Amino acid sequence: MNQPELTITPSAVVITPGHEVLMEASPYGVDKKKLGMWIFIVSDACTFGAFLFAYGYMRIGTPVWGTPFGFSSIVNGMVMTAVLLSSSLTMLAAVRASQSRAKASANKWLGVTMFLGTVFAALHLREWFKLIGEGWRLFYNPTGGAPQFGATFFSVTGLHLTHVVTGVIALAIIARGYTQGRYDESHVETAGLYWHFVDLVWMFVFPLMYLMNAH
């Protein structure tokens, strides 16, 4: 269609250049990206929840589950928790810096957050490889307990790890765009929300998958 002939109702006004479009205020008072991220977080929380419920179901239904994690695994888990929690704080610092328009500072804190996220992933993978070396598989429990242990442990922590790695990559993309001026503080804040969510999930994964399986 080339040039449509439009009839307009008398109440409508033509938008002239520079004229801001009038809209109803969002009931949430937040930028739409942030609202979108919250909605995504709700759905992702339900996804993780379903996984954890499947784990709970399996565990309750299995007479001999086994609690194979020694103190060193728990300590490793605590370190991972501390790393992720710190990364949440550094992410917060990055968001605050971006809101004060301190671009360099924001980038610095984004970088630290990405580094801490990578450290978390590295610690996690190191632990995985140690377990795999001991004979743990998705379908095999070398201690003779339930084979579902491996299935639930690797799938839940694997899903979380995927979210961490995706988050690090997303932060890199946001940082690059922010430096180049394509993204602003609202993008950083939205990415920050995702990162906090990843930490939030770990707050449940650590007690349920590690502490409940400690000696």
Add this chain to the structure above:
Amino acid sequence: MEKTFASARRAKTLFWGEIMAETSAHGAAHHAPPQGFISKYILSVDHKVIGIQYTILSLVAAFVGMALSWAMRIHLAWPDVHIPLLGMLAPNGAPGGQMTPEYYLSLMTMHGTIMAFFVLTAAPFAGFGNFMLPIQVGAADMAFPRLNRASFWVTFVGFLLACATFVIPDGPPLSGWTAYAPLSAVGAVAGPGQGWGQNLWGLSVAVFCIASLLGALNFIVTVLDLRTKGMKLSRLPLSTWGWFIDAWVSLLAFAVLLPTCLLLVLDRLGGTSFFIPGGLVFNDQLQPHSGGSPLLFQHLFWFFGHPEVYIIILPAFGIVSHILPTFIRKPLVGGWKVITFSEIGVGTLSFVVWGHHMFVSGMSPYMAMVFSVPTLFITIPSVIAVLVWVFSLYGSNIRFDTPMLFSLGFISLFISGGIGGFFLAQPSTDSYLHATTFVVGHFHFTMGLSAIFATFAGFYYWFSKMFGRMMNEKLGKWHFWLSFVGVYCVFMTMHLTGFAGAVRRYSAFVDDFMIPLIPANRFISVAALLLGATQFVFLYNAIWSFFKGPKAPDNPWGATTLEWDTTSPPPFDNFGGRQMIVHHGPMEYDGEASVMQTSAEASVAGT
């Protein structure tokens, strides 16, 4: 052709080039009109193009799904018939054109999967919702246009994966659209199609989940954040309310289907035993899995599966509630609140009733009671909605155009199907009726046919807006009446054969008690084939009208919502650079008079 509502309007001509696409509102999507064929029609971020893409996808999927059902019905009625086309397409599944029992189950599985996901979830929600929702709230596009494009193309990939199951040598899976473990979880040993067929199926559904989640997110943020001035939530068109509530149900339900699919894939490919119990022997082979629970799969699947049927029906509720006032020329009884809160009630309760699919599964009988009671309760908001529609019809001067006929058909089909639900909601009667064709009749009525009739209603109603031409009324009426009679013939008979004990998912009638049902099944098959043929009337009408139909005015039905206050089809930014300001609710009808939502004139109706 209806006379358009004539109000005092200033005619003003606006040209594209003079319209500034750059707007700086807090939520408006701003992008310049696309250039080039690929940007305009293939990789478009425009919600209108994406809506049409979804509609075409679901049309193709519908005909694929129907063809599968024809093959099934031919086999059921005339088992010895050779179907040459089938023999060509599936030399393993139907050697010489004679369908094997396993292939029957494969066809049934893909019929259900394609219809439930790629037709019923796609067309009324993603298809019309994408096209109409931004216009109905007065926005220039969805909140996240590029995410929207991604949602469509991911859905498309999902559809390709589903179709791919037909071309692999082993064929499609045979575990039903419900893919119950352990049949679906043990792998290729379980039968033809259970190797790569089931893997592709799982991938297709997981991909569809992601696309749906992203789509739902887009719908929710658009309704909350992108409404134009004056479009308070109380003035939202009822179809928008339907899509909005549906998006929430979608978001929460698909979030749980995703892990279900992932766990199934882990069982199949990772050697895990989430769903596979010990001691299972398939085809004389002891399975190396143990410790899993098939019931867990059913719980997780149906936690999604039941809201899914409401995901399918809620946009239909919205579309019919939107169309009805236009053709009865009065607002719905109770205004927007009663119908909307009924939909919210239905959507919320849909999450707490899933166990009624599992009454005979070995689930705790106490949980059976816990599920049965809300299942009976959920009829209350559904019935309230139905009563709103029926009572609104009373005393009104109904214009029997095709969209209205299909809306009335929807009401009839939903009531008929819904009554069957009472028998299935209680464990006592369900233990007899479960897995009979009674259930098949029930869900086809409530889920399949109702939603399809509402989709047709939407199609006939909005075709002029989407494509700028009117569909043929006469063909539309033929389509309606033949379909209406046809669906009753096919699916009401299934209720009766189900009472008599006809088992579903059987490819042949070998038991003595089922032999007397063969004539009924032949009747169903003949009716089904005729019903299928009728749909070509619709297809012909749609395609012919697209090219040669009479040019459509802006507002052929005399409706009031924002989509009718712009051209047919709408310009790129939906309103041609105009600032839309809303003064009224969506149901300002009083007989011949009606007031558009954007009109500054006084209300004519109570809303």
Add this chain to the structure above:
Amino acid sequence: MSSNRELTMSSYVGIGVGLMLIVGIEVMLTYRHLSPGTLLFSLLSLASLEGFIAIMYLMHVKYERPILFWTIFPATLFVLGFLCYLFPDAFRMYSMRLLK
């Protein structure tokens, strides 16, 4: 626009330390030879507390409009709550299974 500036950065660090302390309590409880049910309940309660603090402060919901809180919490807790309907069958699986 919202901002994360209602609290100072040191307050946030304090919150982080508090969360880590809760983790410490969780670990302590793990080694106290509680029954699995008690341990699970305690860990879930503490984790929920951590989560609540994280959402309200780190994710800033306390300083947003109440409607954001009343949208995300009921929806998520609704789904997670009704998923609990699965558990009676888990207990049946424990008591009725053939292979122990």
